[in-house]
Amino acid sequence: MPVYRRRGMAVCAAAALTVASAAAAFAGSNAEATPADLPGSTAARVQIDVQVQGARIKAMLSDAWADATATWSNLLGERIFQSDVPQLNFVPAVRASHCYGLYISAGPVYCSGNTTVFVSVTNMEDLARRLPGVGDAGLAFLVAHELGHHVQKINGRFRTLAALVRATPYHQRELALRFELEADCLAGVWASKSPKFAASEGARAAMIASLDAIGDDRIQTATGGKVDPSAYTHGTSAQRVRWFKEGLDRGNAEACDVLSANMF
Ligand SMILES: [Zn+2]
Numbered sequence: 001m002p003v004y005r006r007r008g009m010a011v012c013a014a015a016a017l018t019v020a021s022a023a024a025a026f027a028g029s030n031a032e033a034t035p036a037d038l039p040g041s042t043a044a045r046v047q048i049d050v051q052v053q054g055a056r057i058k059a060m061l062s063d064a065w066a067d068a069t070a071t072w073s074n075l076l077g078e079r080i081f082q083s084d085v086p087q088l089n090f091v092p093a094v095r096a097s098h099c100y101g102l103y104i105s106a107g108p109v110y111c112s113g114n115t116t117v118f119v120s121v122t123n124m125e126d127l128a129r130r131l132p133g134v135g136d137a138g139l140a141f142l143v144a145h146e147l148g149h150h151v152q153k154i155n156g157r158f159r160t161l162a163a164l165v166r167a168t169p170y171h172q173r174e175l176a177l178r179f180e181l182e183a184d185c186l187a188g189v190w191a192s193k194s195p196k197f198a199a200s201e202g203a204r205a206a207m208i209a210s211l212d213a214i215g216d217d218r219i220q221t222a223t224g225g226k227v228d229p230s231a232y233t234h235g236t237s238a239q240r241v242r243w244f245k246e247g248l249d250r251g252n253a254e255a256c257d258v259l260s261a262n263m264f
Pocket of ligand 1: 146183
């Protein structure tokens, strides 16, 4: 859910996903043992495995980020990026202080005020472990979704959203959902033009499968809850897949005007 403040906005990719997986991680008696619980040699090996896995995910996401920023630079013109260069910042944990004290989730977050995407590798590892359907393609998608929010900033969509919310405050939740689906669509535009991903049907299929796994309805049922549309933050699996495909098939940002779409 976007948060409105004078200095900018923080928008998240995986708030609900993160909350759900954190709850699954810490609730109940079948929580996994931490390295500290294990015998010495095993604990050391597990710790090294965790470090290797973390370094691998960080390298993979850095590659995806470089690919996505280069792709959007080609699409929008380098001049725009040179005046407002988005940054990717790996942090141990995403904190409100990263975005002027705005409330933000544990998941990947784009802060419009400092044009930075904050990513906790630990959080990404957790997502990959808790939701095996997500995989590398899904994690790369999450970063591309956050860069989609930067494209929204460049294209004036934050101002459009704010104006619509002022005009119809009772539609704020729906508008926020539409805004998130625009970022999914823009990630689809990236996937359609990316040198690395556009050529790989398998990678695109993996992203669609990942999106199917992280719809709000799917997460709610996967974590034992009832489907509650009033708690949606990013859209159902069907909505997320639909808008990602819209961007993928049409390959331009104009395809992603979800704020104005009759149906979403
Ligand atoms: Zn988002």
